[in-house]
Amino acid sequence: MSLMNDLVIDKQRASRLPMAAAWCIKLSLMFVLMASGALQASELSLWQGDAKARITGFINAVSDPKSPSYVAPAERVAVIDNNGTMWAEQPASPQLLFAMAQAQNMVNENPELLNQPVFKAANNNDLETLRSQGITGLLQLFIATHVGLPIAEFEARVSRWIATAKNPKTNQLHTDMTYLPMLELLALLRKHDFDIWLATSGSAGFVRAWSEQVYAIPPDRVIASELRTEYRVLNGRPSLIHMPEVGFINSKGNKVVAINERIGRRPILAIGNSDHDIAMLEWTTSGEGKRLGILIHHTDSKREFAYDKDAYAATLDEGLATAKQQDWLVVDMKQDWTQVFKWQ
Amino acid sequence: MSLMNDLVIDKQRASRLPMAAAWCIKLSLMFVLMASGALQASELSLWQGDAKARITGFINAVSDPKSPSYVAPAERVAVIDNNGTMWAEQPASPQLLFAMAQAQNMVNENPELLNQPVFKAANNNDLETLRSQGITGLLQLFIATHVGLPIAEFEARVSRWIATAKNPKTNQLHTDMTYLPMLELLALLRKHDFDIWLATSGSAGFVRAWSEQVYAIPPDRVIASELRTEYRVLNGRPSLIHMPEVGFINSKGNKVVAINERIGRRPILAIGNSDHDIAMLEWTTSGEGKRLGILIHHTDSKREFAYDKDAYAATLDEGLATAKQQDWLVVDMKQDWTQVFKWQ
Incomplete structure (x- = not known):
């Protein structure tokens, strides 16, 4: 599949033209739009319905200098949870x-x-x-x-x-258990000059080992849990060592503390998938100006896994009620995503 | 004074030409060099002697793709202490x-x-x-x-x-007690695609309030001490509150821990001015490839303050010995800087 589908002209119209001509028009329009800086948030080819409309509406509203909700690029900060939001966390993280x-x-x-x-x-x-x-x-x-x-x-x-570990249910590499619509969203946010931070309860040493390769999120944009770490000179070699003690668990209210400590700005977009992300969305969406909170709801037992209230970890229960009160977007994976994984 | 002095052709040669012609040549050369991406690290107009030569040599060596010591831009990480390194810390921080x-x-x-x-x-x-x-x-x-x-x-x-507070000895604004040669160095590092992080023992809330305006260092590039902070919803308003308890003191070995936690890469350049910065320089310069550690030595009682071993805080003693062993550059403020503050 191509993330560029539906970028500028829809597939049906394109198919009526000879292939080469269609591509030529497509490419020319792309370059014109890219050059003018007016690329619209219409590239979410794997999204549909209200979820797609609301996300693209938000991105356009904060990126268009003529919009009343315009936000300067330096303030376009997005924080995104990892397990269950960017990649599968079932049957276990x-x-x-x-x-x-x-x-x-x-x-x-x-x-x-x-x-x-x-x-x-x-x-x-x-x-x-x-x-x-x-x-x-x-x-x-x-x-x-x-x-x-x-x-x-x-x-x-x-x-x-x-490099070789696989999900025990699907027998696919963990790095192929990333949600394609989310990768598409990251790309779109980057095109609109968002500064993207991963806010994960995983540990920094674990997530940084692959986040740049898999998500194009560099090490300094990973906000994570940490074992207590010490600096020591061992046999003349300066070293950082994990101690057998929890230093910081990046979950719930702690995510907000860490986001402030690391970014020093309040995000305008927060995406999570469990009750552990409520505080992060609450902090994000309670600032002034246009903001968006998103919860990914695992509703698709066929293409992925279906769970919420009764999940072992990462329960989504209170979050669904709060989303209604706070007008957060709840993404229904089954309804709102036309594809989940690249191998499907 | 102009930070652009000595940029391309030296002042003596320029003075022999009519002013207008000299400027014309200067500007044309600048544009050619900028356009070719080959701007040389010769813009440290307020630096002189071996210190200047060593710093420009280092920057050129890691930035020139043809250099055997070339470092990719993503790895060009610099960490810089604040008090006594970027601005005056006497008579008190x-x-x-x-x-x-x-x-x-x-x-x-x-x-x-x-x-x-x-x-x-x-x-x-x-x-x-x-x-x-x-x-x-x-x-x-x-x-x-x-x-x-x-x-x-x-x-x-x-x-x-x-906005109004002044140094009690000089009666100058604290923000005008920043070292001009250091601001010049930051600008040069940026031109060579360095990623610049402030690693300060000051607190995040204090330093971030002015670091972007004064140093062009944004909040997410400030690594600092922290009081323990909690997330709370107060009267329905999501809030972050400092607790009356030290959370983290960003000094000595802790600076290395925080640098790893925040950046996730080992810096190639570290600049400090006291024994509290030894660990940071040690960690930086013990990595593979070309690296540089710099200690700013306060030797100028006339233009700034002269102190090292006997300073109340921020003693520089062991650091001078370690600098010799480790071949770190010790900057002699009196000898190596032609100007210290902008109002002098």
Whole structure:
């Protein structure tokens, strides 16, 4: 598929013209529009209905210098959640699957670890038992599998893993479990000079290892959770080391704290998919001027996964009620997206 | 003075030509060089000697695609300390003077505060007594004068203060106590596509209120200390509030931790002026490829202030020894800068 479909003239009209002529017109118009800086937000070829209309309406309203809602480019800040918003988080977040894979390597080297329930469950790929250990058990697994290496080596380890690791339900690479309509939206936001930040509950070292390659979001635009980190000179070599202790969990109200600390401006666009993102959307949309909050609602059991209230993590419940009160856009994946993944 | 002096042809040669012709040649050459993208790092008109040569040599070496030390623009990250590196920190850092001014306002409203030694000292502009209270006393003053307001209102208060506040020794605005050679260096780094980050022990809310206007460094490029901050909905209004508790002190090894957390890349250029910057320079210069660490040495008692080993805060002692071992550049303000402030 091409993200450029429907860019300027619709496919039906184009198909009535000889192919070459249609392309020629298409390209010429593109260049004229690009040169004039007046490229319209009509490129969301994988979106439809009200969701598409509302997003393109918002982008045009804040980008058009003649619009009463115009926002200067430096203030066009967008914050976007990762798990469940940019890529699939079912049956488990890729970072949890990474932690389980690391735990399996550790068990191979030290079978005594199997005496610990979280290692045993991780070794058996037993998500249910793992989750029954609660947040304490999950944090124990995260910490045990994320500490001890200098940060650069840890990121290299993530890079190697993500190059081949697959979603256990779809057997597709995690990096191919990214939502194509969201990648299309990122591209459109960039064309309209938005400054895009990823605001994820994942850890910085994990997400930065692939965010630039997969989302074109560079390391300095990743706002993430952190293990406490220390600077140490080890054998004469300056090093940053993850400590076995949570430093910061980038979720709920903490996302707002981190967004302010990192960006220093209030965003005008926030996109999330769970109750953990309510504070971020609330902070974003309560500023002055035109703003937009978006929640991605997982409604498509065929093409992706359907879950909200009863999801293990990342529940979407209170968020749906708040969205109504606050006039946030709830994206119905089944209705509003014509395609979800690139391999479909 | 003009930052463009010495840009292309030296002043002596230019003075032998009629003025108009000299300017015409100068401008034409500038445009040719700018258009070709080959602008050389020779614009440090306020720098001289080895320091100038070493800095321009470094910038050219990492920016010239034909250089064996070439560094891609995305990796051209520079981290720069603020107090004593970008602007004067004597007789006290502007943020301490701001805290004292706020304390005076608080005393006017509540004279009982004078029972507390730090408020009494602040009210008397008595730096010596204030400092004799040690770090605990200073933190008490900082916290008392920096909490309680929503962050946006706090920044507005700083903006009002800095618009008129003056250095008590020179009677110049703090914003005019910025080092002109450093502003010139920032401009040159930008021309060579460096990504410039301020790494300051000051607090984010204080520094961001003026850093864009004074240094052209936007809020998201300010790495700073933070009081612990909480997100709260107050009377239905989403708010960020400083808590009366230190969250993070951006100094020494912590600067490296924050640089990694915020930038996610190792800088290739670090500039500081005290022992608190040693870790930042160490981390920067121990990476692979061409790198540069710079310490600004306050040697000029006439045009600025002369201090190092015996300074109250921001001592420069171990740093001078480390600079020798590590081949960092020590800038002698008296020798290496032909001008310090714009009003001189």
